[in-house]
Amino acid sequence: MSRTFDAIIVGAGQAGPALALRLVAAGKTVAIVERHLVGGTCVNTGCKPTKTLIASAYAARIARRGADYGVGVGSVSIDMPTVASRARKVILDSRKDTEDWLAGMPGLTFIRGHARFVGPRRLEVNGETIEAAQVFLNVGGRARVPDFPGIDEVDYLTNSTIIPLESVPAHLVVVGGSYIGLEFAQMYRRFGAEVTVVEQGPRLVQREDEDVSGEIRSFLEEEGIEVRTNACCVALARHPEGVSVRVDCTDGSPQVVGTHLLLAVGRRPNTDDLGLDKAGVAVDEAGYITVDDGLATTAEGVWALGDCNGKGAFTHTAWNDYEIVAANLLDGEDRKVSDRILGYALYVDPPLGRVGMTEAQARKSGRPLLVSKRPMSRVGRAVEKGETRGFMKIVADADTKKILGAAILGTGGDEAIHGILDMMNADASIGVLQWAMPIHPTVSELIPTVVGELKPL
Structure with missing residues (x-):
């Protein structure tokens, strides 16, 4: 048995369902194949459940510090089954939302099973052959298990x-x-x-x-x-x-x-059992699918999005991969991976928000630099919250007066970093940011101050 579609998407992670919606809206017949859990890493084992668990851990931390704020809470205990149940509910609700979205998408055929290439743009799933002029791989990754002795x-x-x-x-x-x-x-x-x-x-x-x-x-x-x-x-x-x-x-x-x-x-891509060699799709030594600046693979009519292409290991980079592919194929644009400015966060407490180059990377570039750093103990919002660990740091090019990168390690750092990320995407000079009028009291309000304190190394 064989079926033909205009497009096949392998994997229902972050990029897959959104791309499916754009394709069916353009009048294409689309099949999306998922062998495990709809929603991918973010929904099932990544962002959604981990940040839910982190929220429970943060609540426990604040409860134990209640006396610091003049609040008596007594002894603090952890009901781990309830903690796990809360995370499980977030997973199941998010997964169901995506499944319902796919089920109600006109022109989409959803197939559960393991897809493997049997030829160029031809795959076998559950003993059936499916083929399309366009194939999009969104197969994600998994934890790397090293070959430690024992x-x-x-x-x-x-x-x-x-x-x-x-x-x-x-x-x-x-x-x-x-x-x-x-x-x-x-x-x-x-x-x-x-x-x-x-x-x-x-x-x-x-x-x-x-x-x-x-x-x-x-x-x-x-x-x-x-x-x-x-x-x-x-x-x-x-x-x-x-x-x-x-x-x-x-x-x-x-x-x-x-x-x-x-x-x-670390992580490894889910590319070792897809029959990529039969489709002419090349991978690097680590198994990541080789793609160009528009996310096209070495095989004509095949693209790779998300964690499997080695261009980013985040939900937001997978989403941006979808945006790039959709814009180029459906909107006549020429979007490139190399144009994006990478930002990300580490969700320890206090969190780290990061964008662009580190100071070390900027130094290695050999360009003249401006650097500024302010401890969170001198950020009013952090003092008010009683969370003063960390600092804010910005690195800029001394000649162009453009921000090269920043780190905000402190309360609200994962949110405040977006003010700098947006200015970098707008290609604005440090003067534009310095003369912005931020809201008080916030962590972000100190960004213009830190910019104003930039000094040559």
Whole structure:
């Protein structure tokens, strides 16, 4: 049996359903194929549930600090089944919303199953062949499980399997000191677990500047999280208490023993079982699909969107991939991945909002720079909230007077960073931002002040 469509979308993550809507609105017949959960990583194991869990952890933190605000709350306890149930409801509601959206989309055929290429723009799903002039791959990614010695001998959690946990580990060992690992580390510390973070590199979140990494480590350690960096020889073994993690760090015990182990050492694309070679779709050494600036693959009539193309590991980059493809194919535009300015956030508390270059990256560029930095202890809104950890930092080009990048590590940083992101997208000079009149009292109101304090390095 064989069916022909105008377009086939493989994967119902962030980019897939939105692209399907644009295509059917243009009069095309469209099939969307999903082998697992509608909504992709964001809805099922990423943003939606993790930020829901983080909100519960933040509530516990504020409750414990009630006396600081003149509020008596008594002892604070964690009802983990209720915490997990709240996250599960957010997942199921969001997934159902997307499923209902797809079910009511005229001109769309929704197919559940595993699609594999059997030829150029021809796929097999559930024993049936489907083909189209245009194929869009939106297959996402999953947790990378490294080949640590002993990995096959121990139980471990990933960002997916830790989500439904209904009990608090006595001691959670997190291998991986970057974005995913640190969010879970702080979250479970606030739920009451002992937590150790094991990082193979010399510092946490190594993508960020050293002052950002150092400040994050400082406030995590203040909450009682043990951080072990330079863990050059990670190895795993069973232990009567759960799992033993050999770290071989230069300081401290050569092993960490925990009841639970979370692996948070990166992601890998879901591209290894799609038959891409039969379609002429090339991948790089890590398995990411090779795409050009318009997200076209090496195979004619095939595009790749979202985490599987290596152009961004965020929901918003996947959404922007959809916008680029839709604009180019349906609106006659010439949008490019290289034109976008990347912003993102790390949802530890306080959060980190980031856009553009780090200071270290700007220094390596060799251009003359202007830099400004202000501690959150000098931001009125942070003082009023009693959340003064962190700082704001902006880096600009001294010649063009354009902002190159910024970091806001502090309360509201994930929201306030958008003021800078928007100015960078508008290609505005620092003078435009400096003379804006922000609202008081906010975190964002200090951005013009920080701009006004920019000085040569």
